[in-house]
Amino acid sequence: MNQYPALQEPNLPKSKDTTKSVGGYGRKSELAGLASANVLDARRMFYFFHVVRTGSFTAAEATLDIAQSTLSRQIQQLEEDVGEQLLLRTGRGVALTHAGEIVYRQAEVILREMSVAREQLAAARQSSRGSISIAASRPFTTRFLPEIIDRFVGLFPDVHLTVHEASSGHVYQYLADGVVDFAVVLYSPNSQKITTKKLLHEQLNLVVRNDHLLATRKSVTRKSLGTIDLMLPAALHGTRSILEKYFEAGDLVIDPTLRLDSVSLMKEVVAQGKYAAILPSMACEAQLLDGSFVAIPLNPPISRTLYLASLRDRPRTKIFEAMEQVIIDTVGENVVSTMDGDDL
Numbered sequence: 001m002n003q004y005p006a007l008q009e010p011n012l013p014k015s016k017d018t019t020k021s022v023g024g025y026g027r028k029s030e031l032a033g034l035a036s037a038n039v040l041d042a043r044r045m046f047y048f049f050h051v052v053r054t055g056s057f058t059a060a061e062a063t064l065d066i067a068q069s070t071l072s073r074q075i076q077q078l079e080e081d082v083g084e085q086l087l088l089r090t091g092r093g094v095a096l097t098h099a100g101e102i103v104y105r106q107a108e109v110i111l112r113e114m115s116v117a118r119e120q121l122a123a124a125r126q127s128s129r130g131s132i133s134i135a136a137s138r139p140f141t142t143r144f145l146p147e148i149i150d151r152f153v154g155l156f157p158d159v160h161l162t163v164h165e166a167s168s169g170h171v172y173q174y175l176a177d178g179v180v181d182f183a184v185v186l187y188s189p190n191s192q193k194i195t196t197k198k199l200l201h202e203q204l205n206l207v208v209r210n211d212h213l214l215a216t217r218k219s220v221t222r223k224s225l226g227t228i229d230l231m232l233p234a235a236l237h238g239t240r241s242i243l244e245k246y247f248e249a250g251d252l253v254i255d256p257t258l259r260l261d262s263v264s265l266m267k268e269v270v271a272q273g274k275y276a277a278i279l280p281s282m283a284c285e286a287q288l289l290d291g292s293f294v295a296i297p298l299n300p301p302i303s304r305t306l307y308l309a310s311l312r313d314r315p316r317t318k319i320f321e322a323m324e325q326v327i328i329d330t331v332g333e334n335v336v337s338t339m340d341g342d343d344l
Helices: 030-037 042-054 057-064 068-082 098-126 140-155 168-176 223-227 239-249 263-271 281-289 318-334
Strands: 087-090 093-096 131-136 160-165 182-185 194-209 230-233 276-280 293-311
Touching: 042 057, 042 068, 042 087, 042 093, 042 098, 057 068, 057 093, 068 098, 093 098, 131 140, 131 168, 131 318, 140 160, 140 318, 168 182, 168 293, 182 318, 194 239, 194 263, 194 281, 194 318, 230 239, 230 263, 239 293, 263 276, 263 281, 263 293, 276 281, 276 293, 281 293, 293 318
Parallel strands: 131 160, 131 182, 230 276
Antiparallel strands: 087 093, 182 293, 194 276, 194 293
């Protein structure tokens, strides 16, 4: 591909323009001309994003069911639009130039915002009687949502209720993007746009199978964690950040061979007997009750707090306030001082 010159400011005509506007008569404004000159074609951005994400034109062709020649032509046109080379073809596929990295990051944001807009429109069309939505991660959804749903539906049987189950980072993103009314998060965000209410405080323990070498220990020291086969969460947000701060406080460096972004998968691996995981007891409540797992306290202890978060400018309708109270009451009534929770 050829290297294109830097994008220049469009040279807008100063002469008379007799173009009629949609809503009336008169010349197209200079501002309108500048705006239209700087608008990037959404479909070209979409094609570019998928070529980069899949790693090659061949993979993108299969994913999008679009001929490579069309993809190549559209991306070449996008490069002409921005005045920069965006992709380099390599023996393994494609690589981003510096300009390509910038466009890719922005394309990701734009496409996500477009998806959010469609979700919000779909939610708005669902019912004129109202809707409410919440995002949370396991096992909060497993432990509390069935009762929350039952209580809320009893109060508002005609209201559309949507629940999104996701990892901690995605839960927060659902809220920040305005997709949901409520999100159960692991920390109180430092943002004026978000308001939080404390739901529960929970202890994290070392969880092992009942015949593990550590199963009979009364406690496990932080320092000794570096000597065992330990799994850690893969997601950068949530529990992982809490654990890494805990390790740093003890000058402990842990580089596990297993990083898993699934509570269910972690429990399956613990059940195999070799690996341990740091989890709240509620994450494996059934296994602890039947004796197949053992939860060992850590020394020093480690804990975290779950918050119910919402956007401050969200209208506090009757439905909104009812759901907030149902969530708070349900959690409060089901959690005792000795019960722990999870939200990996």
